[in-house]
Amino acid sequence: MIPNNRGTAMTEWTILGAGALGCVMAGLLRGRGEPVSLLLSERHRGHLHPSLDLITLAGRHQLVHTRPLFAEQAGQIRRLLVLTKAYQVVPALQALRGLPNETPIILLHNGLGVAEQVLALYPQNPLIVGVSSHGAMKEGPWLVRHTGRGETWLGPANPAANAHAGLADALAGALGQIRWSPDIARLQHRKLAINAVINPLTACHRIRNGQLLEPRFNAVLAQLSEEVHQVMAALGEQEPLEDFRRRLHKVIELTATNYSSMHQDLAHGRPTEIDYITGYVLKHAGHLPVPVCRQLYNEVKKLGG
Template identity: 75%
Template sequence: MTEWTILGAGALGCVMAGLLRQRGERVALMLSERHRSHFHPSLDMITLGGRHQLIQTQPRFAEQARQAECLLVFTKAYQVVDALTGLQQLPTTAPIVLLHNGLGAAEQVQELFPHNPLIAGVSSHGAMKEGDWLVRHTGKGETWLGPLNEAAHAWAHLVKPLSAALGHAEWSEDIRLHQHRKLSINAVINPLTACHNIRNGQLLEPRYADVLEQLSEEVFQVMANLGETESQDAFRRRLQQVIELTATNYSSMHQDLVHGRKTENDYITGYILAHAGTQPVPVSSQLYREIKRRGG
């Protein structure tokens, strides 16, 4: 049985740790220095049914990276490179699975760890942090893994235990498709909810109809230029479905902005701007600048 080492003890990382432990999987949490003197040995996870469950995991620190068998990275996109830089003792046999929002960090990770199997992951599970070592599982979703380099192809079997723990996990040789489809949703919901200080579901109110339509059009066209084959109607239906399913949730970018944290603006809306080419993207540009102005 592979031990899963989770880097990034935020809401989703902790929920994933909890779901894996519930299935009897071995899980270690790779912690930062600030946790060394006050790490709580038990993680309290509130399940989808509202029950509290205490989750026991093995605490690890950077100098113990050589013990990692499989590394799941749940940090923010802008933290990925710095967090991994401290893990140079990671065995070259250990796969690195990137499960952060946005795109743009994988190329740097490949330079840092050229010999490790590098896997991209996309998950639509919902999670919320409610306190120190208290997290809530807010929604079940799909999880996809796929190879980012040749060495990763040998690790498709990871999806079997993940599927048992998460309810769904599949391997895709075209993981970029799933990354683009998740990013296209995030590039609409996250900046709008962050800038307007609203829950996801409020985007369906009439007052946001015009800006939602304009931003959706911009994001769809950029993704189409990148090779996305999904029709515009299909994209709109998927966007509406996600908004409805997460109606009571606050987006991660909203929460980061509200709590004065750096956002993933550069890896979500910034990715749209970087790949727009000659296509006008005025709404994306305005939202990007506004989030930057507010410190995100």
């Protein structure tokens, strides 16, 4: 572990969401000597709080020690990183009744539509939203693997968040490439567009991302990417369709051996984030025809998502 040589007390990061990405983030922050607490659910109360076992990108096992925290201790939270699934964000935050008004809330989840609900719940708190391409996989209870170091972008969801742009620099030491963007909505739309193609297709066909480049998917990829692109264009996205398709193919190639999060959720009988990905596209489609999006949405729902 890299020691803290700053000579001053460091502000603790509190992580809400002890899934794969939350545990990896905890490990990366602790690896830089940052203090980290992990908000635990009621089912962990009364149990011994174990160390996390993080498998690094180099394949080494690293024991990660965090401070356990429960909802009634929300008054102690100074920086809150929310790394739950999209549908878990609001119920989890509702339990934090004592959260100080000045505590910045950072949302890092797939899909869109949650930030508006959080703003209604905590109108005074600085709200920061972001996108991240870090890869993480849970291999067992308190055993996680860091599968890929990506880039992370943060930006303001309300005016109060602008005073906390420095949090991007504070996280950069642990997470690597991380930047602040005043135009975070554009980056969120671009990530959502990729997810709205890859996730439902791989989930419905039970395949790895790279299999989408097989000839049998050529026609559906072409139509689905056009549907998603036209909805994003209606929301103000200016990226040409062919540029979007090139970016999509690059992501598929870079993640060829991966299973999408939606595929994994269906495979393990968990709810998916379909309402915040494809559902967001459908909600904003208006009169635009999006039959493939609608068909995939219905199929994922039928499969249990």
